[in-house]
Each structure stands twice: as C-alpha cells, then as structure tokens.
Amino acid sequence: MKSIKLRRVLPPLFYYSVCLVGLVIVAYPVVWMLLSSLKKTWEVLQHPFALPLQPTLNNYVKAWQVAKFGRAFLNSTLVTSIAILGILLISTMAGYAFAKLNFRGKNFLLYFWLAGMMVPPHVSLIPNFIIFDRLHLINSYLSLLCIYFSSTSFGVFVMRSFFTTVPTEILEAARIDGCSEFGTFWRVALPLARGGLAVIAIFYFVFLWNDFMYPLTFLRDPALNTIPLGLRSFQDIWSADWGPMLAALSMASLPPIVFYFFFQKQFIRGMTAGALKG
Amino acid sequence: MNLNVVSGTNTRRRPKRGLRTRHSWTAYLLLLPGMIFYAPFHILPILAVVYFSLLKWKGFSFATMKWVGLENYRNLLQDRFFWQALKHNVQFVIIVVIVQTTLALALALILEQKFPLSSFFRGVYFMPTVLSLVVVGILFTLILSPAQGPLNTLLRIIGLDHIQPVWLGDPKLTLYVLMGVQIWKDFGLSMFLFIAGLETIPTDLFDAAKVDGASPWDIVGRIILPLLRETTTVVIILITISCFKLFDLVIVMTEGGPFFATEVLSVRMYHQAFKLNRMGYGSAIAIVLFSITFVVSAVQFWLRSRGEKVEY
Numbered sequence: 001m002k003s004i005k006l007r008r009v010l011p012p013l014f015y016y017s018v019c020l021v022g023l024v025i026v027a028y029p030v031v032w033m034l035l036s037s038l039k040k041t042w043e044v045l046q047h048p049f050a051l052p053l054q055p056t057l058n059n060y061v062k063a064w065q066v067a068k069f070g071r072a073f074l075n076s077t078l079v080t081s082i083a084i085l086g087i088l089l090i091s092t093m094a095g096y097a098f099a100k101l102n103f104r105g106k107n108f109l110l111y112f113w114l115a116g117m118m119v120p121p122h123v124s125l126i127p128n129f130i131i132f133d134r135l136h137l138i139n140s141y142l143s144l145l146c147i148y149f150s151s152t153s154f155g156v157f158v159m160r161s162f163f164t165t166v167p168t169e170i171l172e173a174a175r176i177d178g179c180s181e182f183g184t185f186w187r188v189a190l191p192l193a194r195g196g197l198a199v200i201a202i203f204y205f206v207f208l209w210n211d212f213m214y215p216l217t218f219l220r221d222p223a224l225n226t227i228p229l230g231l232r233s234f235q236d237i238w239s240a241d242w243g244p245m246l247a248a249l250s251m252a253s254l255p256p257i258v259f260y261f262f263f264q265k266q267f268i269r270g271m272t273a274g275a276l277k278g
Numbered sequence: 279m280n281l282n283v284v285s286g287t288n289t290r291r292r293p294k295r296g297l298r299t300r301h302s303w304t305a306y307l308l309l310l311p312g313m314i315f316y317a318p319f320h321i322l323p324i325l326a327v328v329y330f331s332l333l334k335w336k337g338f339s340f341a342t343m344k345w346v347g348l349e350n351y352r353n354l355l356q357d358r359f360f361w362q363a364l365k366h367n368v369q370f371v372i373i374v375v376i377v378q379t380t381l382a383l384a385l386a387l388i389l390e391q392k393f394p395l396s397s398f399f400r401g402v403y404f405m406p407t408v409l410s411l412v413v414v415g416i417l418f419t420l421i422l423s424p425a426q427g428p429l430n431t432l433l434r435i436i437g438l439d440h441i442q443p444v445w446l447g448d449p450k451l452t453l454y455v456l457m458g459v460q461i462w463k464d465f466g467l468s469m470f471l472f473i474a475g476l477e478t479i480p481t482d483l484f485d486a487a488k489v490d491g492a493s494p495w496d497i498v499g500r501i502i503l504p505l506l507r508e509t510t511t512v513v514i515i516l517i518t519i520s521c522f523k524l525f526d527l528v529i530v531m532t533e534g535g536p537f538f539a540t541e542v543l544s545v546r547m548y549h550q551a552f553k554l555n556r557m558g559y560g561s562a563i564a565i566v567l568f569s570i571t572f573v574v575s576a577v578q579f580w581l582r583s584r585g586e587k588v589e590y
Contacts, residue, residue, distance in 0.1 A: 011391075012393060015388050015391060015393060016393075018384075018385075018388060019385075019388065019389070019395075019396075019399045022385065022399065022403060023399060023402055025462070026402055026403055026405065026406060026462065026466075027402050027405070029417060029418070029421060029462075030405070030406075030409075030417075032421070032428065033417055045426045048428035048431050048432075049428065049431075049432070089311065090311050090312040090315070091312070093308040093309070093311060093312070094308060094309050094312045096308060097304070097305040097308040097309055101302075101304060101305040101308075102302075102305075103302040103305035103306065104302060106305075109309065112321075113312070113316060116316065116320050116321070117575075118571075118572060118575045118576070118579075119320075119324055119568065119571075119572075120519070120522070120523050120567065120568070120571050121523075122523065122525060122544045122547060122548075122564060122567060123323075123324065123327060123564045123565075123567055123568040123571075124320065124323030124324055124326075124327060124564075125323075125547075125548070125551075125564070126323075126327060126330060126337075126547075126551050126557055126560050126561050126564060127322070127323035127324075127326035127327050127330060127561075128319065128323050129337075129551075129552070130326070130330075130337060130557070131318070131319070131322070131323065131326075133337075146315055146319050147319055149312075149315040149319075150315040150316045150318075150319035150320040151320070152312050152315070152316060153316075153320075156312065181304045182304075185308075206407075206408050209410065210409070210410030210411065210412070210413075212410070212411065212412050212525075212526045212529075212530075213525055213526065216529075217548075217552065227410070227412075228410055228412040228413075228526075231410075231412050231413065231416055232412065232530065234416075235416055235419070235530070242420060245416070245420070246420070249413050249416060249417055252410060252412075252413050253409050253410070253413050256408040256409060256410075257405065257408065257409070259408075260404075260405060260408045264401055264404075267404070267408060268404055268470055271404075271407055271408070271467060272467065272470050272471060272474065275467055275471070275516055276471075276512065276516070
C-alpha cells in the first residue's frame with residue numbers, strides 16, 4: 001500500500017517546503033541586512049551571500065558618529081518615550097471615564113473620540129501643517145507631540161474595553177471605604193487593567209518609532225531628525241556606501257525586532273487589535 | 279482578553295442624582311487632557327481641509343486666501359495625473375487584495391495544523407510588520423539595485439544573465455515591485471487575523487466531516503471558507519484601506535517615479551501641497567482620499583456592528 005503511505009507523508013512534506021520557502025523570503029532580507037552590516041562595503045557588493053570575513057562594527061561607529069545617526073536614534077528615543085507616556089495617561093483617564101463613570105454627553109463624546117480612527121492621517125496633514133506653522137511650532141518636537149497626543153482614539157478604545165471588564169462592585173467597595181475618586185481610579189481600577197497598557201504601549205511604540213510622514217512634514221532642521229528622517233537623508237548622501245547604510249538600517253530595526261522577540265504574544269495581540277480598530 | 283465589547287455603555291444601574299453630578303465633574307476632568315489635543319489637532323483639521331479645498335492659496339498669509347468655490351475639483355476632474363494616481367491606487371488595491379488574502383489564508387490553513395516548528399514560522403512571518411516602512415523601502419532599494427543588488431547578482435549566479443530587470447526604474451514593472459514589498463511587509467498581519475478566525479471554528483466540525491468522508495478540499499471549501507467569510511471581509515477591507523494610505527514606501531523607493539508610474543493619491547497630494555505650494559488643490563485630493571477611505575471604513579463599521587465577532 002505504497003500510495004497510502006505516500007499520501008500520509010506528503011502533506012507534512014508539502015507544509016514544510018511551503019513554510020521554508022516563506023521563511024527564506026521573509027527572513028532572509030532581514031538576515032542579509034544584519035549580516036551585511038558587519039561587512040565592508042566592497043565585501044557586501046562582491047560577496048553578497050557570504051558570511052562576513054572579518055565581522056566589524058566599523059559601519060556602526062561610522063553611521064553613529066560621522067553620519068550623525070546617533071543623534072537621530074536619541075531623538076527618536078526621546079520623542080517616542082514622551083509620546084507613549086502622554087498617550088498612556090490620556091487613554092487611561094478617558095478610557096476609565098467612558099467605562100466606569102456616568103456623565104452627560106457620554107455617548108456623544110465617545111463616538112466623537114472614536115470617529116478619529118476612521119480618518120487617515122494624510123487627510124488632515126495640510127491643515128495640521130498650517131496650524132503648526134501659525135503656532136510657530138514647525139521645526140519643533142512640540143508639533144510632533146501635539147499630533148501624537150491627539151492620535152489617542154485607539155488608546156481610549158482599548159482602555160475603555162479593559163476598564164469595562166473591571167467589576168464595578170470593587171470600585172464601589174473602594175469608594176465606600178473612603179477612597180477618593182482619583183484613588184479609586186489610580187490604585188484600584190488601573191492595576192486591574194494593566195493588560196490594556198501593554199497593548200497600547202506596543203501598538204504606539206511601533207507607530208511612533210516608525211512614523212515618517214509627520215516628521216517629514218513638520219521638521220526641517222537635520223539636528224532634529226528622527227530615525228526615519230535620518231535614514232532618508234542617509235539614503236540621499238550615503239547611497240554609495242552600503243556598509244554604514246546597512247548598519248543604520250539595522251540599528252533602526254533592532255529595537256522593534258528585539259522587543260518583538262521578547263513580547264511576541266503581546267505584539268501580535270496589540271497589532272491585530274490596532275489593525276482591526278485603527 | 280476581549281476587545282469586542284463594542285457599543286453598549288453598561289449603564290445598567292443608574293446611580294443616584296448626587297453621585298451622578300459628582301461623577302460628571304470627575305469625568306470631564308479625566309477627558310480634558312485628551313480633548314485639549316484631540317479637538318484642535320485631529321477634528322479641526324478635518325473641517326479645515328474641506329474649507330481649504332475651496333480656496334486658491336499658497337499657504338502663506340491668511341490674507342492671500344482666495345475663494346474659488348469648486349474650481350479645484352473641476353481641475354481635479356480634468357487632471358490626467360490625478361486620474362492616473364487614482365488608477366495606481368485601485369490597481370494596488372485589486373492586486374494586493376487578491377494576492378495577500380490568498381497567501382495569508384493559505385499559510386494560515388497550513389500553520390493551523392500545528393506541526394513542529396509551526397509557531398516558529400508564524401512568529402517569523404509576523405516580524406516584518408513591526409519594521410518601519412522606511413527601513414523596508416531602503417532595504418529593498420538596495421536589494422533590487424540593478425547593477426550591484428543581491429537579487430540581480432543571484433539571478434546571474436543561477437545563470438539567468440539575460441534577466442536583469444531594472445526593478446525600480448522600469449515604468450511597467452515598478453508598481454508591481456512596490457506591491458510585492460507591501461505584501462512582504464503586511465501579509466503576516468492578515469495571516470494572524472485568519473488564524474484567529476480559524477481558531478474560533480470548533481474542531482468537532484472537522485471530525486464530523488471526516489467521518490462523513492469529506493476530502494480535505496471539501497473541508498476547506500465547504501466548511502472553512504464559508505465560516506471565515508466575516509474574517510475575510512475584515513482582511514480585505516483592512517488591506518484596501520492600507521493601500522489607499524500608501525505613502526512612505528512610495529516616497530522612499532520611487533518618489534512617484536519613474537515618469538509618475540508609481541504616483542498614488544497621497545503622494546500627489548503631498549507634492550502638490552508641500553512642493554508646489556498648491557494648498558487648495560492638495561486639499562481637494564485629500565478630500566477624495568478621505569471620501570474613499572471613509573466609505574470603506576463605514577462599510578467595515580456597518581458589517582461589524584451587525585453583530586459578527588472576530589475573536590483573537
């Protein structure tokens with residue numbers, strides 16, 4: 001009964017070959033980027049598929065110092081962390097209010113806020129530029145932060161869902177025990193909705209760290225470059241020198257890849273939720 | 279975790295009056311920080327862009343604003359490059375939707391089998407999603423570079439010397455190359471939506487079908503696909519929206535070239551507004567973009583609020 005055996009072997013074999021082809025197509029460009037960043041430029045061009053002969057971090061040093069990519073890296077770290085903190089604060093506060101408090105105009109305000117997710121960012125780009133121009137915030141991180149602090153619809157939505165799952169009885173018990181309204185929120189409800197904070201932090205980390213359009217439009221001074229802008233000017237000036245360029249690309253990708261490696265489940269959860277709602 | 283708690287404001291128990299007013303103040307205070315940013319920087323611009331689209335304006339002093347009514351829209355209708363950009367978006371949507379949905383569904387079906395290493399494969403397939411489009415764009419510009427790029431080198435090594443495409447310089451080819459890169463980056467997300475959809479199908483359905491003598495193709499075609507209809511709709515709509523949002527990749531890889539062959543609506547808007555200072559005309563393009571994505575999102579919203587659920 002050879003044919004039956006073959007039929008039993010065939011699917012796994014088929015699965016593995018499909019998956020392996022996929023693996024090469026998806027992972028190899030990234031692996032190639034990381035490996036090539038350790039080579040000299042001539043080596044990248046002459047032996048693109050070989051392992052680095054003498055792995056060197058020279059490209060990283062060159063990109064960090066000479067091409068001023070270090071500056072962009074620090075700028076991005078600064079902007080991303082401040083923005084995430086602000087967004088977390090705004091979303092938890094508003095999410096709590098929408099989930100656990102009763103007030104006039106609640107439904108209207110909720111839909112008003114969530115409607116923001118239906119509008120692609122390009123649409124409001126021109127007026128945003130004009131507004132920041134009039135406020136003299138072009139070429140300042142304040143413009144970026146204002147935009148990021150205004151993109152909270154997804155965060156509010158997530159925190160509202162998480163706070164909804166916190167039993168109201170617990171909050172009422174806290175209030176009866178003399179806890180202030182703020183204390184109830186901060187010390188009782190928030191710890192119970194921690195999962196939402198992770199989802200938001202991850203979703204916004206990926207969005208903010210990689211954001212290109214807003215910095216491109218609102219920043220002019222190269223000293224303010226965030227990573228995507230830094231890469232862009234790299235592309236213009238250093239396009240012939242692949243070594244440092246690949247090092248810069250690797251540095252830009254390592255934080256998300258490393259985080260993803262450690263928090264894979266949370267990433268997938270946060271990003272699929274973001275895709276569904278964002 | 280459950281993010282599906284859409285609508286319904288859990289006001290089952292209405293608190294006493296006094297409590298309610300006390301809550302009101304707290305609530306408004308809690309909403310204030312967000313609203314301070316949301317209203318002027320998110321909502322106001324959407325209203326402003328409608329107004330701007332009726333102006334002829336270079337964006338400098340407010341005194342130079344000139345009301346032109348619908349002229350920008352009339353020009354838009356006669357602008358060959360606008361129609362071309364729209365066409366590129368539509369081509370992008372059609373092809374990426376077909377290829378990415380099929381690919382993601384096929385891989386989801388395979389990886390749902392839970393063989394050794396399957397979760398490793400899943401994890402890797404999702405990885406490009408966390409990368410920046412700028413990184414991905416530049417990386418592929420290097421990989422596809424005609425003379426020195428590894429891809430054409432590979433083609434030479436395996437003896438295909440005569441096939442050395444100028445991937446990003448050939449007007450007939452470049453749009454498709456961009457589609458490929460977009461799919462490379464994004465299919466993992468669609469795949470996970472399908473996997474999530476598959477996990478909601480009870481396994482005893484398959485067992486029952488097998489007992490009844492259904493072939494694997496029957497199971498896929500008659501059980502899985504109909505049950506995944508809602509997930510599929512969501513995936514298709516998400517891909518459609520992201521194809522209309524396409525911007526970073528084009529700016530980084532081609533800037534709309536060669537010869538406008540990859541110019542899409544968002545890029546045209548950006549160039550018109552910020553390179554040529556045609557704020558009114560750019561705003562009119564933004565309105566078109568907005569209308570399209572709004573209709574698509576509204577369809578999604580409508581479908582979802584009819585009560586189907588996607589669990590993950």
